[in-house]
Amino acid sequence: MLSNSISIKWPSLFWALSLPLSAATPPSLPEPVSNNAVAQVSTEQGDYLISFMGLGANKDHNAVHNKVWQWRVGEPNWQSGPAVPSVLPLKGRLAATAVGVGQEAFVFGGYTVAADHSEISAPDNFAYDPVSQRYRRLAEMPVPVDDSVALSYQQRYIYLVSGWHNDGNVNLVQRYDTQTDQWAQATPFPGPAVFGQGGAIWQDTLVVCDGVKVVVPNADEARLADTPRRQFLPSPECFVGRIDADNGLKIHWQQLAHPSGVALYRRAAAAHNGQLWFVGGSNNPYNYDGIGYDGKPSAPSRRIDRYDIATGQWLSGEGVQAPTMDHRGLLWLDNGAVLLGGMGEDQRVLSEVSLLPLGQ
Secondary structure, three states: OOOOOOOOEOOHHHHOOOOOOOOOOOOOOOOOOEEEEEEEEEEOEEEEEEEEEEOOOOOOOOHEEEEEEEEEOOOOEEEOOOOOOOOOOOOOOOOEEEEEOOEEEEEEEEEEEEEEEOOEOOOEEEEEEEEOOOOEEEEOOOOEEEOOEEEEOOEEEEEEEEEEEEOOOOOEEEEEEOOOEEEEEEOOOOOOOEEEOEEEOOOOEEEEEOEEEEEEOOHHHHHOOOOOOOOOEEOOOOOEEOOOOOOHHHHHHHHOOOOOOOEEOOEEEEEOOOEEEEEEEEOOOOOOEEEEEEOOEEEEEEEEEEEEEEOOOEEEEEEEOOEEOOOOOOOEEEOOOEEEEOOOOHEEEOOOOOOOEOOO
């Protein structure tokens, strides 16, 4: 474990995030959405924030959709985009991942939910141009995953770290090359394979924290009648990886001290000015409707953890004005971080767009 990774409080965090929202705050989304893949793209026609797919206000299988909304920074309203295509019979997806590279948003994975609650990890992926509003299909993932994290490197490569595949977690790190449309396997994730983890990258350094691991009972436990076949448990572990300068498929992983010892599920995360931010989440892993695997309603968190790469320190505090969870990413404007939708208290699906003025 990295010895110089310590956790300290940042006493001014609550004050900083309680400032009035800037006039540049994006308008609310056209309708509530949670578990949506989000991306930002810079084009010659302007900068865009984009929301792909997700879960509507009713939080049942019929509320899973493939709608798209995009906002050109500075415009008064969101614009509806064409629905995300799919090769699967059910078109709506949850837990997809998106990231902007160049003038396109790249959308990966996700899963469908049927009326009988069966789920399928989607194999198809797409690049989306917000100016032309057109998709192009990408090469399929070798192992389709959902509830993963997508991290872009050198404005060319995208790393998908761990995640869920149909029946269980995988520890794979799958790298996509946006120039050649090819996949390759990088150094596997060294911790427990997880889904719903948070992750961010700055230059060649990435950090992945938390998520849910699957625990299978041992032979003695399995004999007990009330022992579940498997449990979905929080995984309060962080790992830092550095991409090898000579071989981008080699990642030098090390375990990193956890900022709190409490895993937070489906946090929003992003990098900014050499620091990796992890926002919100829930300490009780849950199904897509916000009800925990333990049968108890899950509650969102106000917590923000910020990892400073140069010092190897965590700066932590409770600073989000409205607790939030069920995010697939954190976006940035010049004046702060942006959360698109998500779930608030009492598992309410949100249409709000929150600006967190975290400073420059």
